[in-house]
Amino acid sequence: xxxxxxxxxxxxxxxxxxxxxxxxxxxxxxxxxxxxxxxxxxxxxxxxxxxxxxxxxxxxxxxxxxxxxxxxxxxxxxxxxxxxxxxxxxxxxxxxxxxxxxxxxxxxxxxxxxxxxxxxxxxxxxxxxxxxxxxxxxxxxxxxxxxxxxxxxxxxxxxxxxxxxxxxxxxxxxxxxxxxxxxxxxxxxxxxxxxxxxxxxxxxxxxxxxxxxxxxxxxxxxxxxxxxxxxxxxxxxxxxxxxxxxxxxxxxxxxxxxxxxxxxxxxxxxxxxxxxxxxxxxxxxxxxxxxxxxxxxxxxxxxxxxxxxxxxxxxxxxxxxxxxxxxxxxxxxxxxxxxxxxxxxxxxxxxxxxxxxxxxxxxxxxxxxxxxxxxxxxxxxxxxxxxxxxxxxxxxxxxxxxxxxxxxxxxxxxxxxxxxxxxxxxxxx
Amino acid sequence: xxxxxxxxxxxxxxxxxxxxxxxxxxxxxxxxxxxxxxxxxxxxxxxxxxxxxxxxxxxxxxxxxxxxxxxxxxxxxxxxxxxxxxxxxxxxxxxxxxxxxxxxxxxxxxxxxxxxxxxxxxxxxxxxxxxxxxxxxxxxxxxxxxxxxxxxxxxxxxxxxxxxxxxxxxxxxxxxxxxxxxxxxxxxxxxxxxxxxxxxxxxxxxxxxxxxxxxxxxxxxxxxxxxxxxxxxxxxxxxxxxxxxxxxxxxxxxxxxxxxxxxxxxxxxxxxxxxxxxxxxxxxxxxxxxxxxxxxxxxxxxxxxxxxxxxxxxxxxxxxxxxxxxxxxxxxxxxxxxxxxxxxxxxxxxxxxxxxxxxx
Numbered sequence: 003x004x005x006x007x008x009x010x011x012x013x014x015x016x017x018x019x020x021x022x023x024x025x026x027x028x029x030x031x032x033x034x035x036x037x038x039x040x041x042x043x044x045x046x047x048x049x050x051x052x053x054x055x056x057x058x059x060x061x062x063x064x065x066x067x068x069x070x071x072x073x074x075x076x077x078x079x080x081x082x083x084x085x086x087x088x089x090x091x092x093x094x095x096x097x098x099x100x101x102x103x104x105x106x107x108x109x110x111x112x113x114x115x116x117x118x119x120x121x122x123x124x125x126x127x128x129x130x131x132x133x134x135x136x137x138x139x140x141x142x143x144x145x146x147x148x149x150x151x152x153x154x155x156x157x158x159x160x161x162x163x164x165x166x167x168x169x170x171x172x173x174x175x176x177x178x179x180x181x182x183x184x185x186x187x188x189x190x191x192x193x194x195x196x197x198x199x200x201x202x203x204x205x206x207x208x209x210x211x212x213x214x215x216x217x218x219x220x221x222x223x224x225x226x227x228x229x230x231x232x233x234x235x236x237x238x239x240x241x242x243x244x245x246x247x248x249x250x251x252x253x254x255x256x257x258x259x260x261x262x263x264x265x266x267x268x269x270x271x272x273x274x275x276x277x278x279x280x281x282x283x284x285x286x287x288x289x290x291x292x293x294x295x296x297x298x299x300x301x302x303x304x305x306x307x308x309x310x311x312x313x314x315x316x317x318x319x320x321x322x323x324x325x326x327x328x329x330x331x332x333x334x335x336x337x338x339x340x341x342x343x344x345x346x347x348x349x350x351x352x353x354x355x356x357x358x359x360x361x362x363x364x365x366x367x368x369x370x371x372x373x374x375x376x377x378x379x380x381x382x383x384x385x386x387x388x389x390x391x392x393x394x395x396x397x398x399x400x401x402x403x404x405x406x407x408x409x410x411x412x413x414x415x416x417x418x419x420x421x422x423x424x425x426x427x428x429x430x431x
Numbered sequence: 432x433x434x435x436x437x438x439x440x441x442x443x444x445x446x447x448x449x450x451x452x453x454x455x456x457x458x459x460x461x462x463x464x465x466x467x468x469x470x471x472x473x474x475x476x477x478x479x480x481x482x483x484x485x486x487x488x489x490x491x492x493x494x495x496x497x498x499x500x501x502x503x504x505x506x507x508x509x510x511x512x513x514x515x516x517x518x519x520x521x522x523x524x525x526x527x528x529x530x531x532x533x534x535x536x537x538x539x540x541x542x543x544x545x546x547x548x549x550x551x552x553x554x555x556x557x558x559x560x561x562x563x564x565x566x567x568x569x570x571x572x573x574x575x576x577x578x579x580x581x582x583x584x585x586x587x588x589x590x591x592x593x594x595x596x597x598x599x600x601x602x603x604x605x606x607x608x609x610x611x612x613x614x615x616x617x618x619x620x621x622x623x624x625x626x627x628x629x630x631x632x633x634x635x636x637x638x639x640x641x642x643x644x645x646x647x648x649x650x651x652x653x654x655x656x657x658x659x660x661x662x663x664x665x666x667x668x669x670x671x672x673x674x675x676x677x678x679x680x681x682x683x684x685x686x687x688x689x690x691x692x693x694x695x696x697x698x699x700x701x702x703x704x705x706x707x708x709x710x711x712x713x714x715x716x717x718x719x720x721x722x723x724x725x726x727x728x729x730x731x732x733x734x735x736x737x738x739x740x741x742x743x744x745x746x747x748x749x750x751x752x753x754x755x756x757x758x759x760x761x762x763x764x765x766x767x768x769x770x771x772x773x774x775x776x777x778x779x780x781x782x783x784x785x786x787x788x789x790x791x
Contacts, residue, residue: 042649077642085637088503088513089712091701092553101644118550119701131463131471138456139463146460175632176641200456211474217556219549221474270471278474281546285537288600294524296536300603304613319645342617347626351619380626390614402609406529418628427632 070110078102080111081178086167091119092218094161096182099308099330100315105186105358105365106156109239112185114247115161115261117218117282123267125251130235134211134273137202144237144251150192150200153234155257156364158332160184160303162260162287162409168396169405172416172427177313180415180427181306186332186365189255191236194229197271207273211280212254215267222263223277224256228301232257232363235268258334258363259301260409262287292404303334305393306412307341307368307385318423322376328357331366333387338366340386345372347380347416347430348395354383379419380430396429473548477539479590486585487566489573495563496570498760499552502702502767503713508574514713518575521595534575538597540589544568552769554701684788692785695778702768705789714768720747721783721790734767752783 071078080095087093094115097107114120125144133139161183167173174180194210203226210229213221224233234255236244244250249266256263262282277283277299289297309329312318318325331338337360342351357367368383385393396413418428475481497506503514510516520530529535533543548564550556559567569584572592578584584592632638696705702714709716715728726733726741733741740763745751755762756779758772773779 077644081639081641083637083639089701118553118556131467132460133463133468133472139468140460141463141467142460149459150457171630171635172632173635173637175638178641179638199454200459202456213474217550217554221549272472272474274474276476278545279477279539279542280474281542281550284539284542284600285531285533290524290529290531292525295599295601296524297603297605298600300605302603302605304605314643315641316644320648321650342619349620349622349625351617351622384617386617391610392613392615392617394609394613398612405527418631428628429630430626431629 075101078111080113081182083167083174083179092117094163094183096178097185098178098315099182099184100177100310100313102310103328103367105330105367106240107185107187109187109242109245109248112187112245112248113161113183115183116216116247117220118216120247121216121267122246123215123251128251130252130268131270132197132201132273133270135204135207135275136198136273137204138200140201147192147235147237147252150196152190152192154188154190154238155234155255156186156188156361157255157257158184158186158303158363158365159255159261159264160306160332160334162262162300162303165306165411165413165415166408168413168415168427169400169407169411172429175427176315177308177310177415178315181308181330183261184330184332184365186330187239188241189234189236190238190241191234191252191255194233194235194271197235198229198273201273203273206275209274209277211270211272211274211278212263212265212268213270213272214249214265215269219269220262220265220282221278221280222265222282223274223280224263224301226273228256228259256301258303258336260287260303263301287409289403289407289409291407297407300410303332304410304412305331305333305335305338305385305387305391307331307338307383307393308415309343309381309383309417312381312419312423312425313417314425314427317425318374318419320423322374325372325374327354327370327372327381329354329368329383331368331383331385332364333385333389333391334363335391336388337362337364338385339388339390341366341368342384342386343368343370344382344384345379348382348414351384360388376421378421380428381417381419381425382414384414397431473545475541475545475548477541479541479586482541482544482586482589483561484586485561485565486583486587487562487564487569488583489566489569489578489580491563492566492568492570492573495559495567497765497767499559499563499769500567502769503553508571512713517571524596524599532575533571534577534595536596536599537594538600540568540572540592540594543571544589554698555769555771558771684784688781688784689788691778691781692783692788695773695782696785698770698773699782702770705786717786717789719790721752721787722746722748723790734765736763736765737767740766749783752786753779756782 078098078101080097082090082093082095095113097113098111128144130142130147131140164183165180168180208226209223210226211221211223213219235252236255237252238244239248244253249268252268254263254265254268283298289300291297307329309327310316311326311328327343331341338356339360341354341356343354344351352370354368354370357369360366393412393414399411399413416428416430417425419425473481496508503511504517505511508517509519516530516532518532518534520532520535523530523535537543544564547567548559551559565584569578569582572578572584573580573582577592702712703717704710704712705717709718711728711731715731715733719727723746724741725745725747726737756773759766759768759770773782
């Protein structure tokens, strides 16, 4: 893939080809540890030859008025697991977390979850209604909303079913598939506190019911306390308009709580005296327990983490020596306080370095700078948040919840890394 | 942090949180009209608040069910393919594979009514009349064994019906049931015996193909960035091939009409695929429909009504497609296509042109 594209102009050949060089270098290294200052057998033609991109001209400024990632990154895309759902319109796909770093998820590869497909709704046609137990039932246009005071905050949005396929055992082989129903973006919009203040909530208004413009409507009930605490409606994500698949032009942001509450294409906020008990909060997004009863209103996403590299899609490609182990940690209860990493399946742990200042209900990046001895590893990570909550093991969760609760699996993940550096999803005991 | 900076920080925080909210309303937006509220505020509560007046019985419900619902949920609400079963599963919630249905799991009938009213049928939401929603709900209750076949559901008797699992839910108790265990200071060393693999995802082998990312290293240990790359290259090549194929097919058709048809196709694509690589889904793939016998898609399980029509010589030409698309249930009674039809003749013509653009 890094080879010169075939239709590009070729530089005149002045020596051995790059492939020859790599073959020779590979033979010379012979799989042994080669420290800095090791000698190459032959000069690297990428250095000694004038490359086409160093001689001819590149693309002009208007070649892509809105840029996509360079084609070398074509594999860094959302992926679907077809057998999970009956149909791709009411379905989900997965963020390529294994291939990203830092904390912000680019919108273009942030996972999608639709219940009746992603709809096209323009800013001009957009309307938001607030009604119910309010002094003044109101209708807003998009322009109206842009006249209200705005805030900017970073939060993660995690589907309640993230890792839900792993309850019964290690099932999907890749961090993208086991943990990719999450994204972390910087949102700009208006708090529900500000919006509801415009309508004037009556004293008996103790819940809100939020629903979308799409055919599913995806209605959910949220206690007023949460609505006034930190919920907001967002117009911008990562500095630009929301993408269609994330609810353009307006979605709800419910920090720390399950993604299903983050209603897209938000149409109406009803102020209520109780929960509606909609389909999404009764038949779905309730957690079936071993006694046959189910927990409801399990809104908060508890502390969780995963190593994104190495992982099955991102093996250790080099031999023994220095390497970076990295991953993501988050908690719906607040900030991440600490992340520990184990390389032996949970027997011994070391505290990782946090790569970013932890944010409230936002993803934190962690790094463990490690010198690999070439031996197999059982790589795990364990997040702790500021409330003292420690990410549990699969055994701990299963002992309480059994195997059929589908949602809220925040258990510790194990990647087995073999002596070749290849990684796979396993369970250990 | 110095005292002064702390003070500044906390002041900033107060401003951030309390500033806009404590203010008087800014007077943005306008009052919602009663008609607008009636159109959008259709939520129904478990105590029946929000239910519109209306009624529907089991027998009418069965007819609507066959027309509108059975294609995905089965003739007896038992589910079809990967689509959900609506009844059954009572007593299965502690099983290894629980079956969660309206009958076995859903706590409130209001949820059923509300969801059908808002979001069903899939791909044609908000097209059912109020009485039809009552009738379909009555049919579900009958299929669940909760009412007799002479039952009529209405806004008047709605709250008398209770679902079996109403008492099967309790409010999130994780803080009490889990936090004491999950807030213990974690062990850091010698936390147990050495571990070995007890299960591996590769044994189950249900992960889609994915490219593995590899880099080039100075010690020559790996040389490719992405491997395998086949799926990426295929994906990049496909649109071009499709575009070329379409160019050929469109030669004799009005491109503007075909484009209109493609836009109108949105209402069909929930169930039907068309074009390169189209497969049967809820409905059959629709390549090569025009000027061919009906019910031709390979491997699709057509309704008896549809198969019979084909056996009686139904061929899809512009006239027959137009009549079918205008009112599918009338043109082939008791067929399973859950679709009301296209009222606009222009839109039907556009759709037919679009179908023609995918026919040889």
